[in-house]
Amino acid sequence: MKIREMQDEIIRLKKEKDFCILAHSYMSPEILEIADICGDSFKLSEEAAKVKNKNLLLCGVRFMAEGAKMLSPDKNVYLSNPEAGCPMAEQIMPEEIISFKKAHPDYTVVAYVNTTAALKAVSDVCVTSSSAEKVVSLIENDNILFIPDKNLGSYIASKLPNKNIKVLDGCCPRHNGVTKSEAVSAKTRHPNALLLAHPECRPEVLELADYIGSTSGIINYVRNSNHNEFIIGTDNSITEYLQLEYPVRKFYQLSEKLACRNMRLTTLVDVYNILRTGEGEKIELDPELSEKAKKPIEKMIELNRR
Ligand code: SF4
Structure with a gap:
């Protein structure tokens, strides 16, 4: 099946089976395209509590699905890939x-x-x-x-x-893995770029940053900036997302280490299969x-x- 056909089928199935798809901003573009709500972990839980759908399908990692279940105890919450945890x-x-x-x-x-x-x-x-x-x-x-x-x-x-x-x-092993020398090297290679870093990075990396903020803070900073070049100090999916959003500006990865394996486990096929079969990991939390x-x-x- 082609990606576009699978996306169309997912859109049809989610309506038929009353699912709302929640995707963390680190998900791949083909998942973000079929999601009803995209954003950081908290935005997903908060927005999910407002929707009318009986079923929520979370594309992200386990603590996010648990958060959605806590705020929407009466809904069925599914995690798209049961292997996706957060160290x-x-x-x-x-x-x-x-x-x-x-x-x-x-x-x-x-x-x-x-x-x-x-x-x-x-x-x-x-x-x-x-x-x-x-x-x-x-x-x-x-x-x-x-x-x-x-x-x-x-x-x-x-x-x-x-x-x-x-x-x-x-610490987050991905963000904490970035060293000061990588940040210095990225700034030397791209002297006209601003370094935008997530506060999960080490203090010595943050000291070199032009802006420090959450994922949504970094995205908003770029949206509101007149600058044309940026080094992105958070997951590389955000670098790709920004590059797609602003094709004429230049975005550089701070480090190749900024690629969360867990965030990359969820595929479009996982989403399709849960909607198609109705079988997937349903989050159950002890009510107390x-x-x-x-x-x-x-x-x-x-x-x-x-
Ligand atoms: S990037 Fe991955 S490991 Fe780091 S906090 Fe997010 S989910 Fe956890």
């Missing part, structure tokens, strides 16, 4: 946080949304990379444990010097765990609205 989301065990809280009852635990439901359930407030600075600044307690990403946590600490922010040793994990997300939403 960072699983780096810290809930038991570690429970013992930290026992030893440090005066700390507020802030969890990046890139965490498992079990880890969210023992945290106090969630953040996304775009909301982290605002949400942490509005937490009344100055003592913060930020998990799991030490780079995002350190970046937020540098922006909020009045807060006492501790981090643990977690789900309720607990939802609380820090609701707290984030409340603080972010202020």
